Amino acid sequence: MCLGIPGEIVEIPPDQTDLARVDVSGVRRAVNIGLLDGQPLRPGDWVLIHVGFALSKIDEAEARAALEFLEGIGQAYEDELAALRDSSIER
Amino acid sequence: MCLGIPGEIVEIPPDQTDLARVDVSGVRRAVNIGLLDGQPLRPGDWVLIHVGFALSKIDEAEARAALEFLEGIGQAYEDELAALRDSSIER
Amino acid sequence: MRFVDEYRDADKARALSARIASLCEPGRAYKFMEVCGGHTHTIYKHGLEDYLPETITLVHGPGCPVCVIPMGRVDDAIHIAERPDVIMTSFGDMMRVPGGRGSFFDSTAQGADIRMVYSPLDALKIARREPDRQVVFMAIGFETTAPSTAMTVLRAAAEGVRNFSVFCNHVTIIPAIKAILDSPDLRLDGFIGPGHVSTIIGCRPYEFIARGYGKPLVVAGFEPLDILQSVYMLLLQLAEGRSEVENQYARVVPWAGNIRALRAVNEVMELRPYFEWRGLGFISHSALRMREKYAAYDAERLFDIPGNRVADPKACQCGEVLKGVLKPWECKVFGTACTPETPIGTCMVSSEGACAAYYNFGRFSRQRVREATR
Amino acid sequence: MRFVDEYRDADKARALSARIASLCEPGRAYKFMEVCGGHTHTIYKHGLEDYLPETITLVHGPGCPVCVIPMGRVDDAIHIAERPDVIMTSFGDMMRVPGGRGSFFDSTAQGADIRMVYSPLDALKIARREPDRQVVFMAIGFETTAPSTAMTVLRAAAEGVRNFSVFCNHVTIIPAIKAILDSPDLRLDGFIGPGHVSTIIGCRPYEFIARGYGKPLVVAGFEPLDILQSVYMLLLQLAEGRSEVENQYARVVPWAGNIRALRAVNEVMELRPYFEWRGLGFISHSALRMREKYAAYDAERLFDIPGNRVADPKACQCGEVLKGVLKPWECKVFGTACTPETPIGTCMVSSEGACAAYYNFGRFSRQRVREATR
Amino acid sequence: MTETTREQQVLERIDRARQRKARVREERITMAHGAGGKATQTLIEAVFLDAFRNPLLEPLEDGAVFGAGGARLAFTTDSYVVSPLFFPGGDIGDLAVNGTVNDLSVCGARPLYLSAGFVLEEGFPVEDLRRISASMARAAAAAEVSIVTGDTKVVQRGKADGCYVTTAGVGLLERDARLGVAHARPGDAVLVSGPVGEHGVTIMLARGELDIEADVTSDTAPLNGLVAALQAAVGEEVRCLRDATRGGVATILNEIARAAGVAVVVEEDAVPVRPPVRGACELLGIDPLYVACEGRMVAVVDGDAAESALAALRGHPLGAGAAIVGRVRDDPPGLVLLKTAFGGTRIIDVLVGDPLPRIC
Amino acid sequence: MTETTREQQVLERIDRARQRKARVREERITMAHGAGGKATQTLIEAVFLDAFRNPLLEPLEDGAVFGAGGARLAFTTDSYVVSPLFFPGGDIGDLAVNGTVNDLSVCGARPLYLSAGFVLEEGFPVEDLRRISASMARAAAAAEVSIVTGDTKVVQRGKADGCYVTTAGVGLLERDARLGVAHARPGDAVLVSGPVGEHGVTIMLARGELDIEADVTSDTAPLNGLVAALQAAVGEEVRCLRDATRGGVATILNEIARAAGVAVVVEEDAVPVRPPVRGACELLGIDPLYVACEGRMVAVVDGDAAESALAALRGHPLGAGAAIVGRVRDDPPGLVLLKTAFGGTRIIDVLVGDPLPRIC
Numbered sequence A, B: 001m002c003l004g005i006p007g008e009i010v011e012i013p014p015d016q017t018d019l020a021r022v023d024v025s026g027v028r029r030a031v032n033i034g035l036l037d038g039q040p041l042r043p044g045d046w047v048l049i050h051v052g053f054a055l056s057k058i059d060e061a062e063a064r065a066a067l068e069f070l071e072g073i074g075q076a077y078e079d080e081l082a083a084l085r086d087s088s089i090e091r
Numbered sequence C, D: 001m002r003f004v005d006e007y008r009d010a011d012k013a014r015a016l017s018a019r020i021a022s023l024c025e026p027g028r029a030y031k032f033m034e035v036c037g038g039h040t041h042t043i044y045k046h047g048l049e050d051y052l053p054e055t056i057t058l059v060h061g062p063g064c065p066v067c068v069i070p071m072g073r074v075d076d077a078i079h080i081a082e083r084p085d086v087i088m089t090s091f092g093d094m095m096r097v098p099g100g101r102g103s104f105f106d107s108t109a110q111g112a113d114i115r116m117v118y119s120p121l122d123a124l125k126i127a128r129r130e131p132d133r134q135v136v137f138m139a140i141g142f143e144t145t146a147p148s149t150a151m152t153v154l155r156a157a158a159e160g161v162r163n164f165s166v167f168c169n170h171v172t173i174i175p176a177i178k179a180i181l182d183s184p185d186l187r188l189d190g191f192i193g194p195g196h197v198s199t200i201i202g203c204r205p206y207e208f209i210a211r212g213y214g215k216p217l218v219v220a221g222f223e224p225l226d227i228l229q230s231v232y233m234l235l236l237q238l239a240e241g242r243s244e245v246e247n248q249y250a251r252v253v254p255w256a257g258n259i260r261a262l263r264a265v266n267e268v269m270e271l272r273p274y275f276e277w278r279g280l281g282f283i284s285h286s287a288l289r290m291r292e293k294y295a296a297y298d299a300e301r302l303f304d305i306p307g308n309r310v311a312d313p314k315a316c317q318c319g320e321v322l323k324g325v326l327k328p329w330e331c332k333v334f335g336t337a338c339t340p341e342t343p344i345g346t347c348m349v350s351s352e353g354a355c356a357a358y359y360n361f362g363r364f365s366r367q368r369v370r371e372a373t374r
Numbered sequence E, F: 001m002t003e004t005t006r007e008q009q010v011l012e013r014i015d016r017a018r019q020r021k022a023r024v025r026e027e028r029i030t031m032a033h034g035a036g037g038k039a040t041q042t043l044i045e046a047v048f049l050d051a052f053r054n055p056l057l058e059p060l061e062d063g064a065v066f067g068a069g070g071a072r073l074a075f076t077t078d079s080y081v082v083s084p085l086f087f088p089g090g091d092i093g094d095l096a097v098n099g100t101v102n103d104l105s106v107c108g109a110r111p112l113y114l115s116a117g118f119v120l121e122e123g124f125p126v127e128d129l130r131r132i133s134a135s136m137a138r139a140a141a142a143a144e145v146s147i148v149t150g151d152t153k154v155v156q157r158g159k160a161d162g163c164y165v166t167t168a169g170v171g172l173l174e175r176d177a178r179l180g181v182a183h184a185r186p187g188d189a190v191l192v193s194g195p196v197g198e199h200g201v202t203i204m205l206a207r208g209e210l211d212i213e214a215d216v217t218s219d220t221a222p223l224n225g226l227v228a229a230l231q232a233a234v235g236e237e238v239r240c241l242r243d244a245t246r247g248g249v250a251t252i253l254n255e256i257a258r259a260a261g262v263a264v265v266v267e268e269d270a271v272p273v274r275p276p277v278r279g280a281c282e283l284l285g286i287d288p289l290y291v292a293c294e295g296r297m298v299a300v301v302d303g304d305a306a307e308s309a310l311a312a313l314r315g316h317p318l319g320a321g322a323a324i325v326g327r328v329r330d331d332p333p334g335l336v337l338l339k340t341a342f343g344g345t346r347i348i349d350v351l352v353g354d355p356l357p358r359i360c
């Protein structure tokens, strides 16, 4: 539950260790990163934002893997559709 | 100095001894009569009102006397004018 | 009888006017000072000068309680009013009076809570209704008004209201008249005495003027016929070689004044050793302050006030106008830099102020009007 | 990659949809509960049902933090908000939620100072800016939101801010799921697990569901493809006879959750022995309160609150909807007496509420639309 | 140089100072800027006219008159912020309808259609809004106009005072009369359509702060019927019409004197003022000539038509108390003079701001 | 009875409930009554329409259209209470001019003359008023209209929020087109003239409370030129025009569906939304379709003219981002449906109040 939005860290001001500037589609806001204490963060990293706090760092490898799985399914589906088309033509 | 307005007492509420309802040309306001303590006041009497207080009771006899004086002057003036007219006619 | 319209009758005015003219010695110029701004207002508002021969000049005196408040006191009041816990209450007359830092109206525009009241009792009522705020009453006025303030303080004390106080600026007229009589640059033939002040102090306090200075004084009412009659009475005294205190306004003014009111004032207030009058400078024993006993109701004691003297603007000639030395239109800034919308001096603010009365009501050529309406 | 649009792709959805259809046993009906209101919102907002066979029913669960706040707590919050010294702060979601005496919006219309904030940190900022007022944060939300509240309290304590407090209404989802699993009137085939709660608590707490109750659970993200994939994963488990906790949302949810966040919550808050859930009644250990140590930040301790239980309106069937027993449109007042402009139950208020989501997004006949757009 | 000559020179210097371009000296808006007097005029001329300047706005009349698609139309607007919203004799609703009807009427137009924009304060009772709407509807029906378009905004609590209403109106000029304050000429007669100051006194007393009671009710009324009656009688002879609102009759007379470069001489005795209005004004130390009306107008007509005009006004229920109050003269230009009941002469000037209750 | 049939019955019951006469249930005005959504509609119908009812007001269009003195005119008003008064891309001044110009334009009229009523808060900086007036003057010049009449009121400090402006406007209908939301029919195309939500997002961010920064500026602009371009191209084929303000495009589409008794089917993919608007809406959990514009319009045109209409819009600078976003269908009547980018279908309903920032 609860609205969480992915955002990209664009700046971690050196003087305020628990704040990061985060970008969402060109929109920027300061976000508290105190809950990710101990996790290395730098500009370019993506975090999940909820009520002004970063709740977790987004794992791009996992994201990519999941998308590949989805694409795999998509591909298999296309193949099947193609097969279906071929078979119906044969019929 | 200071704006003072004559008003007529229309009511002295029995429960509030230092207040009177006063009428000025049909306009009514409660006025504090504490400064007239000891002077007998009753509806029909006129008082001079200043910032919500009655400063003095108006003396109708004096008022009448003054007006009579003014009327006297007016009459004398009319007489003189008449005399002047007569004399000019005579001339 | 309404005690108003009866004294605005043009026929009687014409008769009096004729009498006045007949009493004037040919070739002699007369100068009478109406001490009170209320009279000034009446004179201009009703066009009374149309009934006076050119040889009689009415000179406007210092009797406008608003006009004589120095700028520093206005600043002090604004300083108090700007406190977020304070509700300042004031008569409408004070709202536009400029101090060194603007007026009450300027202050409300910037967020101060300043409310107009008709009576000090209304201020006390606000204090009862808003017990979490400090309600301060900006008390101004001569002896006429001081008793009302005093009665209100006495009532607040009797009721135990603790969030009500008075910023006391009451002044007394006698020392101001004395200062004028003592000033070298003014020759006067007599005084039109302040009627409403006299309801409180009676007629006796003026006797030093008649006896000591040999000037007649007639305590006068505020309708135009009252003033015209007073002029007549002054001329009669001069013609008969008298110099007395007379009471034209006997319908309202008892010779002895109002003892009850004087007692109330004396209970709550005492004379200040000295007080600054705008334009007139410091005058001894010319104003009232709250007594120690009523310290809890004294805004001057309750709140820190800067208490700075503010010099009058250079161009301002209010002092000369208040002393009757200059006519309003003789002030260099009159009507150009100093107007009711941009008053430089206080005489231009209060409608009792001589400059405002002249600007608002008298600013035209009687001669041209006479010609145009012939 | 924006981690958003990639998961809204219609082509991939069609492919998944075909897979889902092929995994369904002919003649078998499936009921999956999406625990989380965020999922309910996504499902309706994207029209996800168009991709599911008629035999799969998505049942909406209790995971809307706004919907489960009982009316009495809203009244308590309003009671606090109505104090003139208080500024109540709240997420926008709460503003329209009706208690027994109206909503926050009704209260502001009557003079209460209630302000919407985006973050509890914004409430703290207001407290710093307005030191003379008491700033209370209406804390609602599941485990997702509690850490942010806790962090804000810790910061307030570190900075010594003394006019900030929290009216704590945080709830925990596991006891609610358990209550549903134990309720006799619902047969479910699996759960779409709450993704954002899981960023904090991780995936382990759900294992009792898979092991103890034999129901598969897939922790899911909030884009439509996330949910579709989760349905696919649930069907796959069922087809393969498994009953496990799986993590579809691994890009965001670490299996172990966020230890730092759990520690912050544990420092500031503790489990309540029991808490009333709207529609579900009292559930043991299902909510958080402020620890004694942070009493100075606990609005429940600082302010008198009436604490009255308010019975749900007779007509309200939110409890059945929150348990997934009734579909929104099966409630007798749905869409007639109970609409977003006149909500009877909370499920009609929050856009995560099942009734509101269905009313706002799903209130049409898919069949007629299919015909009309053929 | 005699004193009279010196005084004369000063008066001329003042006159020149007054002709100068208006300049807003204040940095912030004060209540005076809304009171209809000098400060309002200055603000309008120095800010709005300066920014928007165009020939239709320039005369600063009660409404603009223009041609469109072959028709001659009048167009006007007013915002209403009266407090209290409900008062003896009316409420903000009929005030807002009548005010715009009147501004169109005094342009010589037949009022046709009104718009209504509402700014409501959060928390405002819906029942009060219904009362206001009902009263607007009644006023519109009475004036034979329709409210055909509108708008509603709500502002947070504490950002308004319950309800503000802005009406605008469109009217049709059916006769060719070109009315305008600049058209007054020496010899014209000045009329008022009834007793003055009743609306303003009603509002002051209705606020309750002054604790004064009186049998006064607002004079709010639509003037289109009265204007039609006047035009029917002396249509060609009417120079200008103005409804007296903020600033009262005095302000209108000054606008006439200034715009036409004439003197207006008023007889104090002739100005109708009802006793309770007079009494309240005496108590408060203000002058009824400056007090707002909402259903009275000032008409300037050719001197020869004065009696016919008076008869026409008195023949209409809303003009029963009409009076010829003065004459237009050539000198001194720009001034309004009052012949007092007492027989003296004085100026009636424009006020800076609201007439303030005065104690001294 | 199958579940689908039961659901169907419920949907019909709801439909009937929604047809019922609007009734204001609240005792007090809330912010929702001004947000342009359901609560506003209900207030307008149950209070204002009920009180003022007349054939010109009844359609509740952006303005009223009537004949007067042989001319066909449009007349409209809007009150502006925006906070902050100055924001990226504009201020309350050009907003107030453009808004009224737009309401006239979408009536099919050529805007001619505007009125302006100001409600100023005591203490408001005169310099800000000058800025607002200058911006109104520029906007008026750009739209080729004149501000010809006005009014100023001042309220006490704490009874307004600096400055409220109410504009009304008169326009001339030069062609015979009768536009109206009720005229949409199945087969028509629905266009928007540019990216949506920019004004609303700009204002939300300009308030500063959300601490969000973005390169968004208000879209405030006068639409008369764009409307003229559209009419020149496909004049006869235009069914209705509406400028999207409070309530956004979604609200207008619902007005069309309801008034014409048709379904409007929108393609989510086709609705132009600029990235920062999308980003801000995502962060706040709101839908750009409900967010206010101040220089965008929705046009319904005959389906066959869709491409020509699109070309005409795109040929004008203010229509460069125009798009065909949907079609009108016959069933289900009264509903606006969205084909989501994801390939699903859902309703777009009218909001109760403002879109609230949402965290859960």
Ligand code: SF4
Pocket (backbone or CB within 6 Å): C315, C316, C317, C318, C319, C321, C328, C331, C332, C333, C334, C335, C338, C343, C344, C345, C346, C347, C348, C349, C355
């Ligand atoms: S004109 Fe102004 S400065 Fe001069 S005396 Fe009069 S009030 Fe004072």
Ligand code: SF4
Pocket (backbone or CB within 6 Å): D315, D316, D317, D318, D319, D321, D328, D331, D332, D333, D334, D335, D338, D343, D344, D345, D346, D347, D348, D349, D355
């Ligand atoms: S329709 Fe209303 S009362 Fe019924 S379950 Fe939904 S929210 Fe609750």
Ligand SMILES: [Mg+2]
Pocket (backbone or CB within 6 Å): E062, E102, E103, E242, E243, E244, E245
């Ligand atoms: Mg007018």
Ligand SMILES: [Mg+2]
Pocket (backbone or CB within 6 Å): E062, E063, E076, E077, E078, E100, E103, F150, F151
């Ligand atoms: Mg007008």
Ligand SMILES: [Mg+2]
Pocket (backbone or CB within 6 Å): E062, E078, E099, E100, E103, E245
């Ligand atoms: Mg008007």
Ligand SMILES: [Mg+2]
Pocket (backbone or CB within 6 Å): E150, E151, E152, F077, F078, F079
């Ligand atoms: Mg509108």
Ligand SMILES: [Mg+2]
Pocket (backbone or CB within 6 Å): E121, E157, E158, E159, E160, E161, E162
């Ligand atoms: Mg208010």
Ligand SMILES: [Mg+2]
Pocket (backbone or CB within 6 Å): F062, F102, F103, F242, F243, F244, F245
């Ligand atoms: Mg519009």
Ligand SMILES: [Mg+2]
Pocket (backbone or CB within 6 Å): E150, E151, F062, F063, F076, F077, F078, F100, F103
């Ligand atoms: Mg409009």
Ligand SMILES: [Mg+2]
Pocket (backbone or CB within 6 Å): F062, F078, F099, F100, F103, F245
């Ligand atoms: Mg509009």
Ligand SMILES: [Mg+2]
Pocket (backbone or CB within 6 Å): E077, E078, E079, F150, F151, F152
């Ligand atoms: Mg006006």
Ligand SMILES: [Mg+2]
Pocket (backbone or CB within 6 Å): F121, F157, F158, F159, F160, F161, F162
């Ligand atoms: Mg403000």
